[in-house]
Amino acid sequence: MAFRPCIGIEVHAELDTESKMFCRCRAEFGAEPNSRCCPVCLGLPGSLPVPNKKAVEYVIRTGLALSCQVAERCRFARKNYFYPDLPKNFQISQYEEPLTYGGHIDLEVNGQPKHIRIRRAHLEEDTGKNIHLPDGRSLVDYNRCGIPLMEIVTEPDFTSGVECREYLTELRSILRYLGVSTANMEEGVMRAEPTVNLIDESSGEATPKVEIKNLNSIRSVHDAVEYEIQRQRRCLQTGEQMYQETRLWNEEQHITATMRRKESADDYMYFPEPDLVPLAPEPEWVASIQASMPELPAAVRCRLIEEHGLPEYDAEVITADREIASYYEQTVGAGAAPKAASNWLMSEIMGYLNEQDMPISDLQVSPKDLAKLLALIGKDAISGKIAKDVFAEMAQSGEPADQIVAERGLEQISDEDRLAELIEEAIANNPGAVEDFKSGKAKAIGALVGYIMGQTRGQANPQLVNQLLREKLGQM
Secondary structure (H helix, E strand, C coil): CCEEEEEEEEEEEECCCCECCCCCCECCCCCCCCCCCCHHHHCCCCCCCCCCHHHHHHHHHHHHHCCCEECCCECCEEEECCCCCCCCCEEEECCCCCCEEEEEEEEEECCEEEEEEEEEEEEEECCCEEEECCCCCEEEECCCCCCEEEEEEECCCECCHHHHHHHHHHHHHHHHHHCCCCCCHHHCCEEEEEEEEEEECCCCCECCCEEECCECCHHHHHHHHHHHHHHHHHHHHHCCCCCCEEEEEECCCCEEEEEEECCCHHHHCCEECCCCCCECCCHHHHHHHHHCCCCCHHHHHHHHHHHHCCCHHHHHHHHCCHHHHHHHHHHHHCCCCHHHHHHHHHHHHHHHHHHHCCCHHHCCCCHHHHHHHHHHHHCCCCCHHHHHHHHHHHHHHCCCHHHHHHHHCCCCECCHHHHHHHHHHHHHHCHHHHHHHHCCCHHHHHHHHHHHHHHCCCCECHHHHHHHHHHHHHHC
């Protein structure tokens, strides 16, 4: 069919400030329910909001990173709706006058460039959280109410779930590099709401827009968008009626389901917030924010590829997290070979961090210590297998690699006379493997190598063992 997907995404990211958007209540995840509330964030009569300057700075910082224009003047608006998680029955947001607007983000999807336009990145306050119990009761936690929330809205430039996934992955990295948000979707700090419909570009005919609400993982966004595209195609084929609506993603059944018919802006009765004066960011302040911007992930990726010759895949994995990228560069700066450092970071170190559920900042192995460990491998002082054991001990004790190797006697055996003795012993004790090798079964040499590695507790130089074994067997 001629209809193509037309997808836009709204991302809500809680800003990593110490206090809430319009009051001094602490903004933190996991506190005792309803212990971080005050008359302002609960909207009690007589309370007046005061904007959080740091939150304004963070949105400007994000807007600049997304090539947005910073408004010379903007203002807040009241978005009116009635729901238990919104105690004052309106949300302070921005409507006609956003803080930043008109930006873009450039991606690479399956080797092809993709240009995504950013309509706006503006400020608002978060709502509380409804908790629905199995017995039918509902509770409300207002701790989240009033936390600074940044909304980033794209134009409908996506055509697939894969493009949405790449965008969210890059955006999450940008927010973390900027230090404006942890962007942890599993904690609800970053939430994505794609809007999906299909358009026939030749006739202009379009299916009704469907918004998929409050997705809390990048995989869910990908899967929900792909499902919704196929659902709407099926409706076109079967003639089933479609509606402009909000749908929810069912993670277990892998389907979207109707939540409610879609509201329009008129339903929210927006009007200017009377308790807040307009914002007018001073040009000097905006310039100082611009001057303090860090190097962003796309630029770091390009630099690692150019300066260190890393494959594109390695650079993408390493730069997904700012702290990991910094750790890598410090390791290389301490003398490690770039590719060896990349391999270890992506395998042993990230595997250990995932297993321990810890950030790299808590790792007891410093970049300098990792570089020394890689140097021991590079000069054949220890084998790769032994190095993994040494790393595990370094991570537990914080001791340097050379100390652990010396104390435990883990130096690699590369003395040919000593290895020759072990080879004679292996041949004598494994006659079956020797005969198999002679009869053309090349893999049989593995049993002989394994015997020698076992006898030396993995300390024999495996490459040299293989070489000497083949020479000896060839002579027989």
